[in-house]
Amino acid sequence: MNNTVKLHYIVDGEDFTRAGEASADVKKNLRKLGVPPDVIRKVAIALYEGEINMVIHANGGVIDVEVSPECISMALKDQGKGIEDVEKAMQEGYSTAPDEVRSLGFGAGMGLPNMKKYTDSMKIESTVGVGTNVYMTVSIS
Ligand SMILES: Nc1ncnc2c1ncn2[C@@H]1O[C@H](COP(=O)(O)OP(=O)(O)OP(=O)(O)O)[C@@H](O)[C@H]1O
Ligand SMILES: [Mg+2]
Structure with a gap:
């Protein structure tokens, strides 16, 4: 694989039963591209948590994923209520x-810590009343 592959998803904020569809599709695509299983696992966990957060806390949003030979980059953007204190969150x-x-089984307060744990970089930009952008990368070593 020499080129960058780009994937784009719109995450529905109303439908809980569909939450997780984007991360499942990314997983499927990474398998097809021959990305190593340990990398896929980390991406799948981090992206699933981010996707669920969008549904639960922000009424949905958009996800962009870029797969290059070096890394997987993920951008999750929503126009939800925002996070008042990111450090606390x-x-x-x-x-x-x-x-x-x-x-429904959510709300343990483990999503963001796990996103941090399973990625090589993570950045949150959030403004109350405007929305939240989460950027994560997982390296393919
Ligand atoms: N996209 C978002 N928009 C607004 N608030 C968010 C967003 N993501 C996270 N938060 C805030 O950060 C808190 C912590 O998020 P985290 O994912 O760690 O836990 P949780 O979603 O509450 O529970 P869990 O992920 O364990 O089911 C959330 O409870 C919420 O207040
Ligand atoms: Mg969460």
Whole structure:
């Protein structure tokens, strides 16, 4: 694989049953491209958490993924409520998920910490009332 492959997804914020579809499709594409399984696993975990966050906390958004021979770059952009204190949100166990979301099994406050853990770089830009952009990369070593 010499060229960069680009994947684009629109994440529906209303439909919980479809949450995770984008990360599942990325996984399928990475397998087809012959990306090593350990890299695919890290991308799948980080992207799934980011996608779920978009659905739960931001009413959906868009995901762009670029696959180059060196790395997988992911950009997740939403126009949700934004994150007031990013440092606090990054802490394990911190969650503002409401009860109805917790009853579905989300809201442990582990998504962002795991996104950090499974990627080689992660950057969050967020403005309250405007939205959130999350950028992550996983290197292919
Ligand atoms: N895209 C987003 N827009 C607005 N707020 C967000 C977004 N992503 C995360 N947050 C905020 O950061 C908090 C922590 O996110 P994190 O993913 O770690 O936990 P969670 O989604 O609450 O629970 P879990 O991921 O374990 O199911 C969230 O509860 C929410 O307040
Ligand atoms: Mg989460």
